[in-house]
Structures are given as C-alpha cells and as structure tokens.
Amino acid sequence: MALVRLIEYAEATPEVRSVYDDIMQTRGVDWINNFWKALANDPAQLRRMWHNVKQVMAPGALDPLLKEMIYVAVSATNGCEYCTHSHTAAARKKGMSDAMLMELMAVVGLANETNRLTNGLRVEVDPQFR
Amino acid sequence: MALVRLIEYAEATPEVRSVYDDIMQTRGVDWINNFWKALANDPAQLRRMWHNVKQVMAPGALDPLLKEMIYVAVSATNGCEYCTHSHTAAARKKGMSDAMLMELMAVVGLANETNRLTNGLRVEVDPQFR
Amino acid sequence: MALVRLIEYAEATPEVRSVYDDIMQTRGVDWINNFWKALANDPAQLRRMWHNVKQVMAPGALDPLLKEMIYVAVSATNGCEYCTHSHTAAARKKGMSDAMLMELMAVVGLANETNRLTNGLRVEVDPQFR
Amino acid sequence: MALVRLIEYAEATPEVRSVYDDIMQTRGVDWINNFWKALANDPAQLRRMWHNVKQVMAPGALDPLLKEMIYVAVSATNGCEYCTHSHTAAARKKGMSDAMLMELMAVVGLANETNRLTNGLRVEVDPQFR
Amino acid sequence: MALVRLIEYAEATPEVRSVYDDIMQTRGVDWINNFWKALANDPAQLRRMWHNVKQVMAPGALDPLLKEMIYVAVSATNGCEYCTHSHTAAARKKGMSDAMLMELMAVVGLANETNRLTNGLRVEVDPQFR
C-alpha cells in the first residue's frame, strides 16, 4: 500500500486530469499508472515531473529505446522494483527482446562488480583517462 | 594511492603478461590501465575478470557503444570516479559525442529521481506491468 | 518472514522486557514493533540500539519532527521499505501532513538526481564552498 | 577535472546567460558554481534543472532551511562530495550552526545503520504502520 | 514474478542441463534455485556466472564460511532480498549460528553508520592510513 492515496481519474481535479490526458495521449495508452496517481497528491509536482520525463525521454542525441534501457540499468542498480517493471515494459514496447534484456543485465551486473573492485582497491584514475 | 601495489608489465610474471598482452591487443592500445595492474596482485582474478569483461562487452544483442553507455550510467549512479572516467573515455572512442553524454546523464539523473520518488512513496507495481 | 525469530513480550527475558517497557513508555504506545523483536535475539544489541535511537532522536539542536523527516529522506534514498513506513508513521504522529510528505519526497528525488549529475559529470568542488 | 568543459559566463550564449543571471539574482550571489557551468553544455538541460531546483527549493509546506538539510542528508547518504559541500554551504547561509550539522549527521548515520539492520534481517512491516 | 521465464530442468537444453548438473553436484543439493533458472535464458551468461561463483567462493586465502558472511554483508547493505535469503541459508549450512548472524548484522549496521558520518563530514584520510 502506498504512503499516500492514489488519485483516480474520476476524482481528479481538472488540473490533474489535464496532465493525465497528456500522459495517455503522448504514450498512446488508455490508463494511468500508479506512479502518477501518487504524485497527483501534489498537482504542481505531478506537472513538473511529467514535464521532465516528457522532455528527457523524447528523441534527441539518443534514441528512445536506448534511453529506456539506461533507465532499466539505473533502476536495477538501485533495486527499485516498480521502476524496473515499468521501464522494462516500456523498453519491450519499443523493441527490446529477451536477448537484449539479458545482455543489458549482464553489463549492469559486471559494471557493479568492477565499480566495487575499483572503489574497494582505491585505484587512482590513469592520467590518460582524464 | 591504491590499497595494493600496481604491477607494471616489466615486473609481471609470464601469466600476468599474457593477460596484459591480450588486453592491449583486443583494445588496440599500447598501455595497461591501473585497474588491471591492481588486479594483477591475484593473477587468477585478473584472468577471470578480463575474461568476463571481454565476453560481456563483445558485440551481441546490443552494440558495443550502447554497452559502454550503460556502463557509464551504472558508474555515475554508484559514484565510481575511476569507472566513470575510464568508461566515458571508452565510449567516446566508440563514437559518443558531448551531446550524447549530456543526454545520457540527463536520463541517469531523472531515473535516480523517479527511483526515489517511487520507493519513497512505496508505490505498488501496476498489474499491467507484470 | 524475517531471518530470525521475532521475540514476543510474553516469552522475553527480564532483560529484554525492561528495554521493551522503556520503548513503550518513551513513545507512549502499548505494543512493540517488529524491528525491536528481531533485535531481541541479541539482548545486548537491542539495548545498545535502543539507547542510540533514544539519544539521537531526542530534542536537541534540531526538533524531533525534522529528525523524523530526515530519517524518512534517508530511508527513501536507501529504498528501505520497513524504515520508510515506520518513520513516516512516526513523522505523521509528530505533525507531518500529506503536503509536507509530498514536498519532502520532491526534495529527496531532486537531490538524488543532482547527486548523480554531479558525480556523473565529475564536477569539481568550487573553492568558495570549501 | 570534469568530464565536460565548464562554460564561463564570458563565453556563454545569450540563452545560457539568461539562466546564469536568474541563478545569481535568485540567490543573491555574483558567481556561478561549477554544477551549472557543466550543465550549460546542454542549454535545455541547464534551463530544465534550474527550473526544477528553483521550484522544489522555494518555500512551501516546508521551510527552505529544512529542505537544504534534507538535501545534505541525501548527499551524505549517497557520498556525493560536491553536493555535500555545496548544500552544507547553502544550509549554513540559511542558519544551520555546527551543532545542527553534527546532529543532522548523527540522524543520517543512525538511519543508515537501522536501514541495513532492517533490510539485513528482512523484518516485515508491522500492520500498524501501513 | 520475474522479468523473464524461469527455465526448469525438464525443458532445458543439454547445455543448460550440464550447468544445472554441475551446480547440484558441487553443492550437494537436488534442486536448482530461481537465480540460475532466470540466467538460463542466456546459456552463455549462465555458464559464465556459475564459473565465477564456483571459482570465487571456493576455499582459498579465506574460508568458505567467511566468504558467505561477506556475501550476506554486501547483500544486506544493498538491500537485495533474494541474495540475503539465499546467502544466509548458505552460511547457515556452513555453520553460521543465530548469534553469529546477529553479530554480523551489528557490524554491517555500524559500518553503514560510520561510512555516512565520514562521507557526510568529508573527513580526510589520515596519512598514517595510506
């Protein structure tokens, strides 16, 4: 159970509904996931976060699928269950296969291993890398 | 200063040198970075880790540049200075521009933000995502 | 299911009961939460941890509500489900409203985002901040 | 050395300068810290992040000093050197004394301790907390 | 529910079965735990990870029980539920008592506390420690 009430569309204020409508239209879906329903307890925060997600995840120097996979990589590293499920679902919708997911996780696991070996042994950065 | 001595090529055993040689040849460079020099204090671990890196980072379902960018994303999330420098250097060598780096970091930052909002508000996973 | 048995008041030794009694009296409650029941498997650790919590969370240079909110901020950052629930409950008892919780989470989320942007881009500390 | 060039005011585009000007005016300072100079490599991201910081850190349900202290708590938990220095400086400017800083850190330390005891022993959330 | 299908022995390819057989024989058990069944979606990764675990966890300069306890310490610090359960079970099989587990957790908790106090106060490393 979330720490705050989840605000359903039916009971939302017009301000919240306009964000919900934009989310559904932008993503081509007909439902709102719980993350936004929780944020809706603070309509200004809901609007701000949606604006951020929309801007950052739009096509740019990187393609949207790559961005979703980076999102999954960070979420797996942080152990965020919700985020791992939701962004894996989004990445699959954009074309990630099981083979790509398994290989993504292999890189995430390896990076976490070498991050700790390097930090643990306090290895200094080579001048060539700076 | 690292916690252990860095093993230079000149003083390395034949076993260590053969791994060093493979690293330089595989990567097309003529020097060994400190990470491997630290691991060389345990030749079996050096060999094992290099075998892992070589296998995981090879082309497969994902292309090598994407893999390096995921490595940077994880390293930035974990705050590993060495790893961020070394894998950013590697990603740039494979074609990552400044614009791509800035956009990568934007996704990493945003993912860390929403990871904490979701975990902090204890949002439950929507059945549609499972 | 916890990794260790939860020690109920009825079966507790006098040493454990005296800590349980102090917890209930200090907090004005008539039940013991699972965290302490797990620690009670090591009575010396139970006593030490309760002594720490009691001393650190007492009014001092900071007021108790602010301290609970810092506790929630750290727990959300670490993704500790139990701690987020228990300290949010404690903070609410001390006066935290839903609006305050949402704003607290907004700061926690933003701090996690800029922490990673800063670490990821390896920004050096300005001399003015030291 | 940062991964990207730091954009100084003198060389900045009008778009970047307008954000820099707003930062200096809002904070009542006459210099720009390195975090923004790094973000300025992506003017849209600079604008977006400043907009976020300005909105989230403004007075609201929580007072600005409390928000800065939460920022310090998260940064200490994440081990972000830059963020700890910059937000401690900001908190001191808003009235945080050494005694308050020491007490803040005591709570941060304790929360990290009990977060791991709870997660480590896999203690289940008491129904009373939900 | 895992993000990928769990591959049961009955439906596994000969390549996967040979790893499963080695896991069961090495550990003296007659079942495969879910971690390996998930990795089996990528047989090369399954083989690689099992090879790593087998090599790293074998007796060497440190005894196997100590290694399992370090595994539990890291898993508790990272908040990995699966890993905490599985490696606590493994450590118990190798002789860890409840008293040892409680003391292990006390060290893990304390280390996490002082890690944050040190990072939070930005204490510099004494020359004597380097």
Next chain:
Amino acid sequence: MALVRLIEYAEATPEVRSVYDDIMQTRGVDWINNFWKALANDPAQLRRMWHNVKQVMAPGALDPLLKEMIYVAVSATNGCEYCTHSHTAAARKKGMSDAMLMELMAVVGLANETNRLTNGLRVEVDPQFR
C-alpha cells in the same frame, strides 16, 4: 578539508580527552585519527560512537579480524574512501595479507554483481530459502 574543524588533543576539553585516551589505550596507539577529531565537535556523539565501535568490534561470536574484513566489504560497497583505508589498515594490523584482501574484494565484487542481476531480473525468493 572536512566540513567541521578537527579537534586536536591539545585543545580538547577534559570530556573529549577522556574518550581520546580510551581510544588510544584500547587500540594501543599514540595518535587519534581524523574521524574522531571530527566527531569531537559534538562530545556526546563522540562518546556514543566510540562506545558503539568498542562494543560491536570486540571479540564475540565472531573474531575481530573477520569483523574488520566485513567492515572493509561494506565500505568498499558504499565507496567510502576514508573507511576503506582505515579499516584495511586495521585488518592488516590484525593479520590480513594481500592475498586475503584480494580474495575479499573478489567476493565483494561478485556479490555486487549478483545482487544487481537478481534485483534487475526481479527473481523471487525460493520457498526453500525462507
């Protein structure tokens, strides 16, 4: 530079000196490391933390060397530079060789890898482990 002044013995109050004396006597050293000098800005916290360290790190169900190695494992996982240096020094004083350190780090690295693979793939805990 630390966020707070380091309190040297010569300028310390009798209350602080008595803790410093106990640290030096217990450890058989004639100097105080920076961690304690930073905590001394809050004498009650200095006393409390030293009391905790002394109690938790004393011989018990686990031997002191094993405890120091767990401390190093947690510090490496958290990326705490100070703690990694200080507890590695302490572990070496208690008998940890370079071979033991390298093997410790191998376990820490591997545990961080499998923690993320497990969390990333959202593997469910096998009933046999509970």
